[in-house]
Amino acid sequence: xxxxxxxxxxxxxxxxxxxxxxxxxxxxxxxxxxxxxxxxxxxxxxxxxxxxxxxxxxxxxxxxxxxxxxxxxxxxxxxxxxxxxxxxxxxxxxxxxxxxxxxxxxxxxxxxxxxxxxxxxxxxxxxxxxxxxxxxxxxxxxxxxxxxxxxxxxxxxxxxxxxxxxxxxxxxxxxxxxxxxxxxxxxxxxxxxxxxxxxxxxxxxxxxxxxxxxxxxxxxxxxxxxxxxxxxxxxxxxxxxxxxxxxxxxxxxxxxxxxxxxxxxxxxxxxxxxxxxxxxxxxxxxxxxxxxxxxxxxxxxxxxxxxxxxxxxxxxxxxxxxxxxxxxxxx
Numbered sequence: 001x002x003x004x005x006x007x008x009x010x011x012x013x014x015x016x017x018x019x020x021x022x023x024x025x026x027x028x029x030x031x032x033x034x035x036x037x038x039x040x041x042x043x044x045x046x047x048x049x050x051x052x053x054x055x056x057x058x059x060x061x062x063x064x065x066x067x068x069x070x071x072x073x074x075x076x077x078x079x080x081x082x083x084x085x086x087x088x089x090x091x092x093x094x095x096x097x098x099x100x101x102x103x104x105x106x107x108x109x110x111x112x113x114x115x116x117x118x119x120x121x122x123x124x125x126x127x128x129x130x131x132x133x134x135x136x137x138x139x140x141x142x143x144x145x146x147x148x149x150x151x152x153x154x155x156x157x158x159x160x161x162x163x164x165x166x167x168x169x170x171x172x173x174x175x176x177x178x179x180x181x182x183x184x185x186x187x188x189x190x191x192x193x194x195x196x197x198x199x200x201x202x203x204x205x206x207x208x209x210x211x212x213x214x215x216x217x218x219x220x221x222x223x224x225x226x227x228x229x230x231x232x233x234x235x236x237x238x239x240x241x242x243x244x245x246x247x248x249x250x251x252x253x254x255x256x257x258x259x260x261x262x263x264x265x266x267x268x269x270x271x272x273x274x275x276x277x278x279x280x281x282x283x284x285x286x287x288x289x290x291x292x293x294x295x296x297x298x299x300x301x302x303x304x305x306x307x308x309x310x311x312x313x314x315x316x317x318x319x320x321x322x323x324x325x326x327x328x329x330x331x
Contacts (some may be wrong), residue, residue: 002030028085029214031065031067032190040049040271057256059253067191071189075093086242090235090236092172093171101131103313103324106310110144112229117269123326136243138241138243141237144234145272147170147235147277148207148227152203157293159181173313191215226276232294232305
C-alpha cells in the first residue's frame, strides 16, 4: 500500500512538473502597420515574438497587426493600464498624455539617420525614456524613422508651397509648423491617410517613409519630398511594453524579452535607411515626382518651425526648452 501511495505521489509530482514546463504566458502585441508585407515595424515585433519563443522560458507573443486589436491612439492607455502588453508605437501619439513626447517628432530636430543613432545614447533620450518609464511603459527596442511630405497638388519645397492645402499631420509639432505656413490640418492616423487623400478630405500628408509605401500613398499624390540629407521629418517609433505586465513576468522571461528587443533593434538599424530608398524607388516607379530639400529650403522650414512648433513646445511643456536644447546639442 505504501509503495502504491508513493507511486501515486511520484506520478502526481511528475504531472505537475510537466504541467509547469508546458505552461505558457501569452502576451498580446498590437500595432497599426500591415502584417506579413515586409513592413519593418511589424518585423521588429515578429522578431521579438520569435526570439522569445525560442528562449523556451514559457512565454509566447501573439501579434495583431493592422490595428486589428486596438485602434492606433488607444494603444498607449491600454499599455499603461495593462490591457495590452506590447506595441510598435509612434511615441508622439501619446503626446496628449505626456507633452514632452512631442519632442520625438519635432521638425528639423534630427535631420539624418547618423544623427538619429547618436541621439539614442544622448541625455535627451535618457530624459524621454525616464518619462516613458514614469508613465508606466518601458522601451524594448529603439527605432527612428525618417519621413516625408507629399501632395496631390505639387511639390512641397518652401513654406509657401503648402499654403491653402489641407494636410494630414502626424503630430502637434508638425501641425503647428504647417499651420504657420498657411495650411489647415486634418487629424487622422497614418492607416487612414489613403482614404483621406482619395476622398479629398486631405490634399497632402506627412508620414514615415515606411508608411508611405505600406499604405500605397503613391497611388494618390503627384510629388513627394523625400528625406535625403536634409530631412525635416523624423519620428521615434519604438517597441514598447506595459511596465506593469513586464514586472509580473519571471526574471528569465524578462531577460528573454530584453535580449529579443536588442536583436529587434539591431535589425531595424540596418533597415531604416533602406526604407527611404525603397520609398523613392517605389514612388518613381509609380510616376510620382521625387525631390529633396536643399540646405536653404531646409533652413526656411526650420525658421518657420522655430517660430511656431519650437516656441509652442517650450511654452506648453514645463521642460520643453531644455529638451529642445538637449536634442540640438547632439552633434
